[in-house]
Amino acid sequence: MSCFSVRQIEQIENGETGSFYGDQNKVTAAKKVAGLLKLKEEDAFDFGGATPASKSALEKVSEVKEQAVASDSSLEKNTKPSHAGETKRVEPIEAISASKVNKQKDPKKRLFVLLGIAAALIFSVVNLRPLFFPETPKEEVVIVEQVIQAPEPEVKPEAAAPAIVATAPITPASPECPVADSSAINYKSDAPKKPGDMVYAQSKTAQTICVVDAAGKTQLKTLEPGVGVSIYGKPPLKVLTGGLNQVDLYYQGSKVRLGNTSSKTIVLEPVEFTQSTTPAAPADSQMR
Numbered sequence: 038m039s040c041f042s043v044r045q046i047e048q049i050e051n052g053e054t055g056s057f058y059g060d061q062n063k064v065t066a067a068k069k070v071a072g073l074l075k076l077k078e079e080d081a082f083d084f085g086g087a088t089p090a091s092k093s094a095l096e097k098v099s100e101v102k103e104q105a106v107a108s109d110s111s112l113e114k115n116t117k118p119s120h121a122g123e124t125k126r127v128e129p130i131e132a133i134s135a136s137k138v139n140k141q142k143d144p145k146k147r148l149f150v151l152l153g154i155a156a157a158l159i160f161s162v163v164n165l166r167p168l169f170f171p172e173t174p175k176e177e178v179v180i181v182e183q184v185i186q187a188p189e190p191e192v193k194p195e196a197a198a199p200a201i202v203a204t205a206p207i208t209p210a211s212p213e214c215p216v217a218d219s220s221a222i223n224y225k226s227d228a229p230k231k232p233g234d235m236v237y238a239q240s241k242t243a244q245t246i247c248v249v250d251a252a253g254k255t256q257l258k259t260l261e262p263g264v265g266v267s268i269y270g271k272p273p274l275k276v277l278t279g280g281l282n283q284v285d286l287y288y289q290g291s292k293v294r295l296g297n298t299s300s301k302t303i304v305l306e307p308v309e310f311t312q313s314t315t316p317a318a319p320a321d322s323q324m325r
Contacts, residue, residue, distance in 0.1 A: 214247035230290025233307025
């Protein structure tokens with residue numbers, strides 16, 4: 038009924054404490070046993086002097102102990118054969134009452150045990166899941182772009198000459214003369230100041246001009262904007278341009294004025310020029 042073992046009861050009677058956590062636990066257990074035996078505190082505890090009441094208490098304790106031992110020995114004889122050959126087990130009243138008391142006193146303990154088991158299961162599922170259910174590794178494709186610069190070849194002085202000889206020379210595409218108009222403009226100077234064997238051309242845009250003289254000689258000149266050039270030949274001089282309005286021409290000492298025209302070809306015809314007209318100014322042909 039007290040739910041203590043025989044060893045604990047013996048230690049309560051003999052003054053030992055090996056089966057208890059401390060003296061206080063032993064005193065509490067002794068009070069519980071005394072209450073079950075319906076003994077007073079002065080009868081249950083030895084305060085130093087032996088009294089008849091304490092002796093009777095010890096005798097009563099020994100009798101209860103003997104009854105408990107007898108009840109334990111009779112547990113093995115509780116199975117009685119029935120008339121059908123079956124065995125029927127009769128459980129002792131003390132064991133049933135003790136189990137009922139334990140069931141009534143342990144609901145909180147059982148709750149704590151169940152919570153502990155649930156926590157352990159959750160912990161094991163969370164931490165051991167990768168061992169039993171491994172995740173398939175994800176494939177990641179990493180593209181690394183690497184720019185490799187080709188090393189510049191070292192040109193040695195000795196190898197430069199053979200390389201030039203081995204390769205064919207690259208000649209730039211030569212510019213061609215502008216296409217001549219079907220009907221060219223003829224021009225004569227009103228007041229010639231110089232001989233008619235030279236024309237000065239200054240281009241307003243980048244273009245190529247050609248001058249064809251009376252001997253059939255063709256001279257090609259590539260001009261940049263604002264750049265002028267003097268071209269000599271046997272008159273009359275035929276000038277081929279990309280557009281007469283895109284170039285300024287000077288012939289026999291004066292500017293060729295044509296107005297607004299879309300022609301590209303002009304024939305410069307010389308006018309007779311006498312040295313007495315301008316004695317102090319030598320001709321360009323003479324200076325050449």
